Amino acid sequence: MSIANEIIAPGDFIRRKMEEQDWTQSDLAFALGTSTAAVNQILSNKRAISAGMASALAVVLELDAKEIAKVQAEWDIETAGAPDPSITSRSKILRQYPLREMMKRGWIDTKYREGTLEEQVCRFFNVSSLDEVPHLAHAARKSRYDRVPPAQLAWLFRVEAIALEMVTPRYNVEKLKAAVDEFAKLKTKTDGVRHVPRVLEEAGVRFVVVEGLPKAEIDGACFWLDNASPVIGMAMRYDRIDNFWFVLRHECAHVLHGHGKNEAIVDCDVQGQPSRNVEEEIANREAADFCVPVDRMNNFYLRKKPYFAEKEVEAFARIVGTHPGLVVGQLQHKMGRYDFLRKHLVKVRDTLSSSMMMDGWGNLVPTER
Incomplete structure (x- = not known):
């Protein structure tokens, strides 16, 4: 308890109250029905005053038990010392x-x-x-990562650590354009994703897959280690063929246009959110057109709405040269019906893991950092 801004020891507090009544230790022990030794331990601060003892002392000294308990609590905090x-x-x-x-x-x-x-x-x-560390510094200190939430930033740094361990040829924009053309053929096959790591590596792009952190809602990212070393990171938040190809092509668009050189681009919910800026608008448009040509998709939707037979969806996918799952993904989004023909939204993560090391889902990619 603070008396005149003084933290007083519990034993000293009780001693003062005893002196006011002209009591000795023996008197107090007698009143409490305990030994003089027990009272001495309290008065010498070798024994803390328990809640039960505080109640007993309050009776014999005509005090408030809460007042005694408060004296003990303040003394405990005062003498506890600094935490580790x-x-x-x-x-x-x-x-x-x-x-x-x-x-x-x-x-x-x-x-x-x-x-x-x-x-x-x-x-x-x-x-x-x-x-x-970003977000841990003093509020007045700014960093280049202030706009990236902490959980997303931790994921981004993990992608970077893995990318730094990779050895790839120098980035070649023409080879990446050729890679995108090859992806257009691979997206027609369920197992086409397994070739993606090799194709990107040949173009000089470091491709990293890291499981997203809870609540981070990351789809992918694009950044550059230097002007000749672009990195594409993916979180595989949705293990679906349509989401994989959309996010991959979205990040490829960023690299092809030189986006993310000055500041990493972290993309969240790329298929569900409207474009935030010109760079995202470009990447979204190219990704959508890659998965299913936009004009042809819109035409098919308007012609068949509101009935979309599975055979017609499969036939349309063959005509435009894509996997049925990519068409179904677009239709689900347009209709707001996410149960529609779900069987075509095949999982691809296990297929991709057969051709590259992925960080997460119980696996750890070793890094120096």
Whole structure:
């Protein structure tokens, strides 16, 4: 309890009240029905005053039990000392980043890697101190990542760490254009996705797949390690053939147009949200036209609406040279019926994993950082 801005020890507080009644330790012990030794321990602050003892002392000294308990609580806090600095660091990180999930996935591994948790977090974000980690710095300090939410940023840094380990030829824009042409043929087949890593590597594009973090809602990203090293990251948030090809072509558009060189582009819900800027409008338009030519899709939709027979959908997919799942995906979006012909929205993640290492889903890509 604070008396004249003074934190008083519980034993001293009780002693003062005893003196006001001219009581000795023996008197107090007698009134409490306990030993003098027990009273001495309280008065010398060697024994904390429990809730039961506070109630008993309140009766014999004519005090408020809550007042005695408050004296003990304030003294406990005053004498507890500063908490372990690691508690401050952990809570500071956890307030911004999904730290436990990052540790669960092995991105930060205090068990097998050298260094404290704080040092490993700094290594993950490639900085020298926690104050330099984006979103952990003082509010007045700005960084290039201020517009990227923490969970998305952690995912982005993981993609970068893996991309830095990859060895690819120098980026060639003409080869990427040729790669997109090859993708147009591959998208007709259910297992066409397994060739994507090889085709992008030959064009000098680092292709990284990292499972998205909870609530991050990431589809993909585009950024450059330098002017000759573009990176395409994908989260495979929806394991569906239509989403895979749309997001991939969306990110390829960013690379082909040189987007993301000054600041990483993180794309979330690319098929469900309207374009946010010119760059996104370009990428969305090219991705949609790649999956199913927009004019032909609109014409088919208007001609057949409101009845879309499965055989007609399959025939239309063959005519435009695409997988039926890509047509179904477009129709579901237009109709707002996400149960329509779902069997055609085949899963592709396992097929893709047969031709590349993917980070997440129980797997960890080893990195130096």
